[in-house]
Amino acid sequence: MEVIKQLRIATRNCGFIDPENIEDYFAERGYEALANALVSGSPAQVIEEMKRSGLRGRGGGGFPTGLKWQYAAGNTADQKYVVCNADEGDPGAFMDRAVLEGDPHSVVEAMAICGYAIGATRGVVYIRAEYPLAIKRLQKAIDDARGYGLLGTDILGTGFVFDIELKYGAGAFVCGEETALIRSMEGNRGEPYTKPPFPANSGYWHKPTVVNNVETFANIPAILIKGAEWFASIGTEKSKGTKVFALAGKIRNVGLIEVPMGTTLKEVIFEIGCGCPGNKKFKAVQTGGPSGGALTNSDLDVPIDYDNLIAKGSMMGSGGMIVMDEDTCMVDFAKFFLEFTMDETCGKCTPCRIGSRRLHEMLERITLGKGCEDDIDKLKMLANTIKDTALCGLGQTMPNPVLSTIDSFMDEYRAHVIDHKCPAGVCSKLLEIRILPEKCVGCTLCARICPVNCISGKIRETHVIDREVCIKCGACIDKCKFGAIVKV
Amino acid sequence: MPRIANVDQLKKMRDEARMKRAKLVSEKVIVNVSLATCGIASGGEKVMAAMQAEVKKQGLGNVVFLTTGCMTYCHSEPTVQVCLPGKKPVVFGKLDEVSARRLVENYIVKGEPVGTVIPVNYVRVTL
Numbered sequence: 001m002e003v004i005k006q007l008r009i010a011t012r013n014c015g016f017i018d019p020e021n022i023e024d025y026f027a028e029r030g031y032e033a034l035a036n037a038l039v040s041g042s043p044a045q046v047i048e049e050m051k052r053s054g055l056r057g058r059g060g061g062g063f064p065t066g067l068k069w070q071y072a073a074g075n076t077a078d079q080k081y082v083v084c085n086a087d088e089g090d091p092g093a094f095m096d097r098a099v100l101e102g103d104p105h106s107v108v109e110a111m112a113i114c115g116y117a118i119g120a121t122r123g124v125v126y127i128r129a130e131y132p133l134a135i136k137r138l139q140k141a142i143d144d145a146r147g148y149g150l151l152g153t154d155i156l157g158t159g160f161v162f163d164i165e166l167k168y169g170a171g172a173f174v175c176g177e178e179t180a181l182i183r184s185m186e187g188n189r190g191e192p193y194t195k196p197p198f199p200a201n202s203g204y205w206h207k208p209t210v211v212n213n214v215e216t217f218a219n220i221p222a223i224l225i226k227g228a229e230w231f232a233s234i235g236t237e238k239s240k241g242t243k244v245f246a247l248a249g250k251i252r253n254v255g256l257i258e259v260p261m262g263t264t265l266k267e268v269i270f271e272i273g274c275g276c277p278g279n280k281k282f283k284a285v286q287t288g289g290p291s292g293g294a295l296t297n298s299d300l301d302v303p304i305d306y307d308n309l310i311a312k313g314s315m316m317g318s319g320g321m322i323v324m325d326e327d328t329c330m331v332d333f334a335k336f337f338l339e340f341t342m343d344e345t346c347g348k349c350t351p352c353r354i355g356s357r358r359l360h361e362m363l364e365r366i367t368l369g370k371g372c373e374d375d376i377d378k379l380k381m382l383a384n385t386i387k388d389t390a391l392c393g394l395g396q397t398m399p400n401p402v403l404s405t406i407d408s409f410m411d412e413y414r415a416h417v418i419d420h421k422c423p424a425g426v427c428s429k430l431l432e433i434r435i436l437p438e439k440c441v442g443c444t445l446c447a448r449i450c451p452v453n454c455i456s457g458k459i460r461e462t463h464v465i466d467r468e469v470c471i472k473c474g475a476c477i478d479k480c481k482f483g484a485i486v487k488v
Numbered sequence: 489m490p491r492i493a494n495v496d497q498l499k500k501m502r503d504e505a506r507m508k509r510a511k512l513v514s515e516k517v518i519v520n521v522s523l524a525t526c527g528i529a530s531g532g533e534k535v536m537a538a539m540q541a542e543v544k545k546q547g548l549g550n551v552v553f554l555t556t557g558c559m560t561y562c563h564s565e566p567t568v569q570v571c572l573p574g575k576k577p578v579v580f581g582k583l584d585e586v587s588a589r590r591l592v593e594n595y596i597v598k599g600e601p602v603g604t605v606i607p608v609n610y611v612r613v614t615l
Contacts, residue, residue: 004608004609004610004611005609006609006610006611007610007611007613008610008611008612008613009613011560012612012613012614012615014556014557014558014559014560015520015522015556015557015558015559015560015569016520016556016612017556017557018554018555018556019556019557020555023501023504023505023508024505024509026498026501026502026505027502027505027506027508027509028614028615029502029615030502031498032498032499032502032615035495035498036495039495094526097524097525097558098524098557098558098560101524101525101557101558102524102556102557102558103557131525133524133525133528134525137557144489147489147491148489148490148491148492149491149492149493150492156492156493156494156495156498157493157494221615222613222615225615226613226615248562252563253561253563254562254563255560255561255562255563256558256560256562257560258610272609
């Protein structure tokens, strides 16, 4: 029998309860963690429990949640804030959406618990406007909780006051960075600022603010009900609990998975994901979205946790996992992510604004076959400079896809700049599609399906492709029944 | 909406919700339809409507349709989970309007699994 690898804590209710029915959440001991904290635990005890659990931020940074709460709790202020970062923007990531659409009350409850622990009475969820259903369900959860007296004033007769409002993100990736998020919530441009001051000291409206990610919050009611020891018994030495990943790309079982920290990439990709479709060979997996790096065959036995992924030149990130098979060109892949970050840089700091553009230009040149050997060193130098000098997390991690692919796929970069060939057959300017005369039987099929009519030849005679006109779409290769057309 | 005034009332709400659900599960056929953004986009609502129409056509009075969020099986959407009284829930995937009707005919009426059955490959933490 198949060994079960997945353990669902943050997604414990997703797909099992009606997210729009608060009674379903009550049946899962909903709001009991909050009730227990309010009635029998002091804020300091809640923070202590969070610290002992070892929970670290699931948005990607991996900062210990209990410690963050402790810092905010230690500050005195007339108002403090709890902010939920639901601005999930990584390409191919959808963990937070699933939690918000499947189990919104767990986030609402955890925010209230955080409010109690740090002494805040107001919570704000910064959620991207592109998630209308998540917004609708979360708003209903907040309204229902308020109706039952689980938000608002005198919660559960304890005198505790806490309420939550929603703020919508307008679709800027950088607003997932906590300082840019705070700026955006205040109605300013979503631009990050240098830390310190950390939000726990001076955040939203310059008040002590805890910013936690959706998945982090979703873990909290389970931790408080089942106990910190239970949570800390799952995972690795420094990374406790589970992590939700969105498995996407060239993988058979595309989907959302939740595995204990310390699960290996091999288990995730080959046992849960069942490998690449079409019997293609696995080539690499990108963790951490545009901020992470490509991990390869040699990294498959690495137990996934925050520190191991950083040691391998990638990062945990929020949980996007994009799998690539042998047909992926790694230069083109790095270019794709750079194009994304180049579009999404806020422009405040020079290394990120101009550096991303220059990196992208160099990659573009290489994929067009105009690169030279020096380009690889230049790419590396610029990437490291950006890493060291950019203002916020977006800029500092943006070169990771370039550096990690150069590191692991130097051969492929060299093939592009020296031989002007794309080994994976992706970069169309470096390709040529040829008909093999010894195999061609002259059936005319390729000539009939070619969208630009660049194949000519008489019936039962070898056909030829007009290289000047060919757009290298590969339609003829797919259709040829004799394997007579190849990419070279 | 009744305001929950204290912890005891909250626990009472929990017990009532659990009893209500246990009663439902023991008496009715429960069809959970995965309707998050992804499930809706892949046709989950059409599948639900087709199943409801078939249930009506067959004159089945003991089938209850509920909606849930993401069931995490992107590779096989749309998905529904069917729980026959006294049996373990089974998740069916890759449904369309035709196979949804077949699911009612074969599984709900006769208890014979049909189409793509998705095995349970996780441990769910319950509180």
